[in-house]
Amino acid sequence: MSSENALLEEYAQREYEHGFITDIEADSIPAGLSEEVVRLISQKKNEPEWLLEWRLKAYRHWLTLEEPKWHNVKYPPIDYQASVYYSAPVQKPKLNSLDEVDPVLLETYEKLGIPLEEQKMLANVAVDAVFDSVSIVTTFRETLEKHGVIFCPFSEAVHRFPELVQKYLGSVVPYSDNFFASLNSAVFSDGSFCYIPKGVRCPMELSTYFRINAQNTGQFERTLIVAEEGSYVSYLEGCTAPKRDENQLHAAVVELVAMEDAQIKYSTVQNWYPGDSEGKGGIYNFVTKRGACRGDNSQISWTQVETGSAITWKYPSVILQGDNSVGEFYSVAVTANHQQADTGTKMIHIGKNTKSTIISKGISAGVGQNSYRGEVKIMKGATNARNFSQCDSLLIGDKCGAHTFPYIEVRNTTGKVEHEASTSKVGEDQIYYLRQRGLPTEDAVNMIVNGFCKEVYDVLPMEFAVEARKLLNVSLEGSVG
């Protein structure tokens, strides 16, 4: 297999295609973190007093916390004073239409394949584009507002809908939740806010596209989605960053609230810069994502394709409070080269007849380390709760690792929990079979990997599924042997 090894090696030495840097004047504050910085961020965003107070509470709490150590990822200590906590491209203060957006920024998104000009859009997707610390533009706003759907940058929502923001901010992920969530609560800069009123089925997919551009800048965005009774929304999230030699920190928080009969579908294609083949640079992605199924019959579904970042640390979770509520987690996590991922989910069953499904596919190549960490909890009142978990790992090469850490806790006799895990490698016989039928090794490997991930792709919105498949193929280039 040595020739194949060489081929696969080469295949892995791919370039990160979103690694360019946009040269634009930025309004950045000096590096470092202090109460002053928190006040400064709040002041720059002209925030109301209550929000500043909340940030300060979070900051003071953060000071008392220690960075978690239980995860199965290794990285040098992060210097939180070396990061810049606010950076915004300089442009006109208020945007009413795309014409007012700096053409340099439009070009950046064009290059990333995210057209912000509505007439050019093929897909029926509304996009909120976040560049470093601020939201640049949100498309299709008028169409959405006709249906009563609020979809706008977080900082704008704070001014336009203060009651809603105040009511739900921190209601799922409190500022004291964990080290990275507290940090985010103190310094978050922008993000998306989305509110679907009662009975409304959101007419299009909503999407936020995050881009880190500035150097030494941490990105701390916050997304809040509230789906009122009987509503439906499908939300997509994508992210990229330029190639830089330093590690950059990304600590986001996403909160979802689903009321009675509401359904939220949240899909992520995470493609932050993963670092080079030597493991230099890359984004440290420490993210807290959690949804609460507050009402009966509500449903929250997380789908994630994690191909980027030097380190991925995220556990999108669902708290199943309402009776008959449903939580789902579908994940494909790829670690190639020196990437490390510690990701999974938490399903907390509180209501009766609650159901959860976990499908996790981990792919390790190169010297990548991939861990699934999940928790399924059936509380005492959760009569007839059901969980099914499946974690499969695929190993490509003998220097990578695949690990699973599932925690299961059951406190109700009627609860049924099933957990399965398996580990396997891309078989030589499988590759041989496909090559025999005329497929080059690369395509054969792609086909096998895509087949492995099929269960997750099937639940992604179509445009995303196509992108995810492409990304995965690129991520694994040159890593099979």
Add this chain to the structure above:
Amino acid sequence: MIATETDAYQESFNQFQTDQSSTAPAWLTALRQAAMERFTELGIPTKRIEDWRFTSVKPLATKPYQNVQSISLANGDAEELLQRAKLDESFHRLVFVNGHHVPQWSSQHELPAGVVIENLASSIRDGSRDLQGRLGLETSDEAAAFVALNSAFVNDGAVVDIPEGVVLDRPIHLIFVSVEDGHTVCHPRNLIRLGKGSGAAVIETYLGREGDGYFTNAITQIELDEKADLDHHKLQHEQTESLHIASTYIDQKDSSQFRSHYFSFGSLLARNEINCMLDGEEIVSTLNGLYMPTGEQLMDCRTRIDHARPNCNTYELYKGILDDRARGVFNGKIFVHQDAQKTDAKQSNQALLLSDDAVVNTKPQLEIYADDVKCTHGATIGELDENALYYLRSRGIAAPLARKMLIFAFANDVVQGVEIPAVRQHLETILLSSHGLPDV
């Protein structure tokens, strides 16, 4: 760690060292001293440590257990317990009461040349066996503090040596009885070594008299040379106020076979760890277990298998039946090291919840650093299968009896893996009586 928690053990230790000073060889005194220092340094684990998250050993910290220096067999309790523990008169037997060997109750049948079945205290006195290296067990794993505590007070236990090529035809039965009232502790240490191509079956039984709670802190070390075969059983019947914390370390060489059968019935808190180091190729290891906590019992079953070399197979099946306010913890770790290609590891944990107040915590854990491996684990938790119940009832079996039959069948899976008839019968009787089934 607050120093005061270990202080009481320190006092007890000083007394112990003084008592032993005239008889213990210098190396042992030094080894005990070093172990005590390590225990003080490590302290009693708290729930903040990941591996102790579900198991609180607070009683140890709040009421320190005292060492027992001498034993009294006068009141007949120990003898009665012994009668209960005996499975078959034909077994080789070593009996320990409160951690001390009782020669008059132990018995050995004729042994092939070179086979050693004796107690550790006499091995130490004898000085002819190389014990220093074996007793100096140091681990950095989750049980490290208890291993250190055991080493500090190491005094008695079983020593079993089976030389090359010898296959014992009768099982060796090690019986550990606790009868002392008041918070007493014993630290049995068993050393089992099987030479090339040898074979044996060992049964460890732990039991005690109802009364105040005592604490058993046991360690068994097993070394299996090439092609050796050991069938190991542990029957944990400690009384219901007691604490039982035990670790078994197995070191396996090429083509050796190890089968572990763990049955946990007693104790208020029972924590059993099995650590398998597969340091050879073509090794087969099977770890089976059954835990049945009721009342306020907490049973924590932990296994760790290290696949260090290629071509080894491990199979693991642990089943739990939980009733009342009991808690059951299962943690099964499988590490596949980078060298260990062609590993086949299967693990399964199934728990049956019979009460809404019972709690199950399960954490199977795979860490894999090699690519050409087959590893699977499965965990299921649930109640009795409604369809199976319905089937039995439709055939005229009343619901309560049908339930008992299904519970028995669930547990019997593990019991059937036991090859020694006397042990299997003993377990079947317990299963039947514990769920009120008529003898069948």
